[in-house]
Every structure is written in structure tokens, then in C-alpha cells.
Amino acid sequence: MHISTNPWVWIAAILTLAIYSFLYKDNPFYKFAEHLFMGLSIGYGAVVLWYNSIIPRLWNPLAHGTSPSRFYLLIPIAIGLLSFGIFSKKYSWLIKYPLAFSVGAYAGFSIPVTFEASIFEQISGTILTKQMMATPWLAISNLIMFVGVITTITYFYFSKHHKGLLGKSARTGIVFLMLAFGASFGYTVMARISLLIGRMQFLLHDWLGIIK
């Protein structure tokens, strides 16, 4: 057993235990760790924003750059400054412009990406090809996938009553959804346990030195 002499390891270990104490019940140790975490994260976030965004992306190009195109940066700065209108009751409406700009730009950027990643890939993956029916098991597996995709889409059909064929298809779709959720749950829980193992290794190896 080789207990760590590094004070930072001790601080990290004590804070880990303070957070884990929440599993028993709310207590002053958890409250301390929670408020410390939140306060630090706000401060850290502000510093990261300043040094990773404002200084390299705005200040440095404007103050030290030579490219004439650097003055284009004044446009997003002006739009961004409108957000501060929220502090005035009279000018709070100004925030609508940066919001509209952000939502519009993000939608324009994400629509083609979503089409390609979520729709086209799904369509081409669902269309059964000769290769996908090569063996009986592969054929059964791909047929299940095909039925799963079609029935799940019908569950998300909102503008028709879920009655008759549509209703039956939607009910089948929700069965597929729940099966997928169950599989995903088990898979993710395993991943979370590996995070717990990592923390236990820190406590038992790095801090207490009980395990090698």
C-alpha cells in the first residue's frame, strides 16, 4: 500500500468521495463539492471562451493581422453586440437579430448534413440488395431491419389517426423502438461501468496505492 503524497491527488480523491456521498443522501460534503464544481466551471468556461475564442479569433486578427479581410470580423462582432440589448428593457428586442442569424445559419449548415448522414445513408442501407440476401440468415436479418424502418417511420406519422393498417404498423414500430432502446440501454450501461472502473482505479491505485 503506497498512499499518494501528491496534494492534488488527495484533493481530487476527497472531492470524488464528496460527490459519491450523494448516493447515500444529500449532505454538506456534496453541497460543498457541488458548489465548488459549479463555481469553478463557470470561471473556467469564461477563461476558455476568452483565450480560445475572443483572443485568437477576434482580437489577434483585428489588432495584429494584416489581411484586409480581417475587417469582415466587425460584422459578426456588431451582430453579437446586439445580444447585450437584453440588459435594457427599451432595447431588449435587439437580441432577436443575433438569435435569428444563429438559428438561420445553423439550419442552413445542418440541413444538408442531416440529409446525407441521417436520411440518404438510411435509405441506401434499408433498400435490400442482392448482396444483402446472400445467405438465409442475412436475408432474415435485413428483412427485419426493413420492416423495422418502415413501421417505425409510421409511428412518427402525426397527421393521420393511428387506426387500421397505419395503427397496426405504428404499434409494430413502437415494439421495434422499445427493443432498440433496451439494446442501447444495456450497451451504454456497460460503457458507464467502465467510467466507474476508471474512477475506482484512481482511488485505489493513484490515491491509496492498494492495487497495482
Next chain:
Amino acid sequence: MILFILFSTITVKAFDTPNDGGGSITIKAYNVPETVKKALVYRKTEGDTTYTLAGVMSILSYRYVDADSTIKNGKPYYYRVDFYFPDTVISVVSDSPGIAYAQWYDKSKTSSLIFLIVFSTLVLVFIQLAKKDPEGLYIRKIPALDAIDEAVGRSTELGKPTFFVHGLLGITDAGTLAALTILRRVAKKVAEYDTPILVTNFDPIVMTASQETVKQAYTEAGRPDAYNEKNIIYLTYEQFGYTAGVDGLMVREKPGAIFLQGYFFAESLILAETGHSVGAIQIAGTTAKEQLPFFVAACDYVLIGEEMLAASSYIGREPVMLGSVKGADWGKAFLMGIIGIGVVLGTVGAILQSAGNGALMNVFEKILAFF
């Protein structure tokens, strides 16, 4: 003699990388013998006397994309590629200089453009129809929405507050916008029942939007005096700091109803489990498909993915939102049709191909390639 043959057969071409925003030149080698072990690409500009190393060419594709930050659009660049054989090195110069240009249109995105036009047209048509007759567009009932009244009512009976926990994405996320519409419905009910509400925010802009939404809901309920801006709080912009803060609030305030709405990540189960442990009725809604299983397991009602967006249309009953849902439904029918046609073409095409007629299979493969 062998070297001469090798030298004379390998050719190198430098050309503008297609479908990009400029600043990139593609160098492609042709007729390269398989015995090549390594290929290095060198670049020079007009006026330079020597070449400088640009990068390593792949010996699988014999292609190299030079996207160095020094590449300027409209300026000619000369390339030389050194091919390393087991016993010699052969240098081949590109037959013409490469010049980078920016393209206005990315041809590889044509399929996206066609689908965008089809979807947008459907949505616009249904928005117009919804404007003419908003009651004519039916949206099916969503059970989790009916549970909102039940949850707020239960909170009131127990004399406990109602919590509304926003997800971790900003105002640009469709799920966050839908969460704000759901918040409006919750806040209106809370105002009618005179129950305290606490809204936690991860994003400061979402907090501002939440304040406006709750204020409007209290005004609509005829209780503007009961609105308290301090009940819509910002915690932190750090994932687990936010989680720790919300968990702490849950165990101390012991809410009767908790709404977890928006895009969540790994904190979803921690939040839902804590809410469950304090005995609150929980209604979750997220478009994060990876987190849905946790909400399904730990919450009483869940708005699954697009249900959340449809729910906001159901609540709002605004023509734009109703028309969007109807248009999206037609879009889904269109996609199902394409999948069905693809399956028929692929199956019949494979049967005909086995019989010696590959024409239908060619059509099918072209459709697949389109995506």
C-alpha cells in the same frame, strides 16, 4: 531501359480539387507500377528555383490533395512527384500547373438540393393550407402532453414546486425551441394553479428566452403579478457541473413534477434517476436517440424524438408549425415510397440479372449511387 519505360509511362496531373471552396489542388498519378514503395509530392510556384516538400501521396489511390494554407486561388503551382522503387527513385513533373478555384456549386450535393426542394415545397404548401384552415390539419394526440396537466396538478396538490430542466444545446437546436413551446404550456398551467416553478438553464441565451416565455405564459393566464424572474436560473456551462447543480436542487426542493426537455447527453440518467428518487412525476422529451432509453426507463412519460417537435405544434396550433408537421409527414411518405421502389427494383433487377438481363439492375445501381 527499364527505367526509361517506367519514366515514360507514369504521368502526373495537377488540377483544381472539384466541389470545394478553393485553396486546394489535387495531384493524381496515372500508370504507376505496383512496385512503388513511397511517393512524395513537391511543390513550387512561378519564380521559385527549387521544389519544397508538400506531402506524401497515398500509394493506394495515387492521389494527394494539397490544401496547404499557402495555396492561393488563381495562382499556378507546379508539382513534382518522386516515386520510390526498391532500387531507384523516379521524379515525374506534372504536365501542367495546378490552379485552385472556388466553386459556387458542389455537384456532390445535388441529391440534397433535390430533396430540400421537395421537402420545402411540401412544407410551404401545407403552411398555406394551414393558414386558410388551421382546424383542417389534424395532429394526433400525444399522451405525454395530456400528462402535463396531471403532473402540474399533482405538484399543486402536494404543495411542491414544478421543475423544468432544459437540455444542453443552445437556441439553435430544434429540440430546444420545442422545449420552449412546451415550457409555455407548463408555465401557463403552473400560473393557473398558482404553483411555484423553477426553470434551470445550461445556456444563457436559452435562459433569456425562457424568461420571456414564462413571463408571456403568466400574462396569458392572467397572473402577470405572480411571475418571478428569479425562478428562471442559469447554473453553469459545464455538463456535469450543471448535472450536480440540478441534482442538488431536486433533492433539496423535492419537486412534485419534473420536465426534462431538450437535448441531453450522458447526464440524462443521473437527472432522471435523481428525479425518480425524490418521487416526482417526470415527463421527458429529447431528440437525442442515445439518451431516450434512459428516459424511457426512469420517467413516467417520454416525448420520443420527433414527437417533441410535433408536441410543440400541437400546443402552439400555429399555421407555420402545423404545416411543417404535415409537410414532414408527406416527406416521410415520400421517403418510404423511395425505399419501397428501391426494394422492388433491387429484387426484380436481381432476378432479371440472373436470367441474363441486367438493364433493371443498372437502373437500381444508379439510384443507389444517387444517394
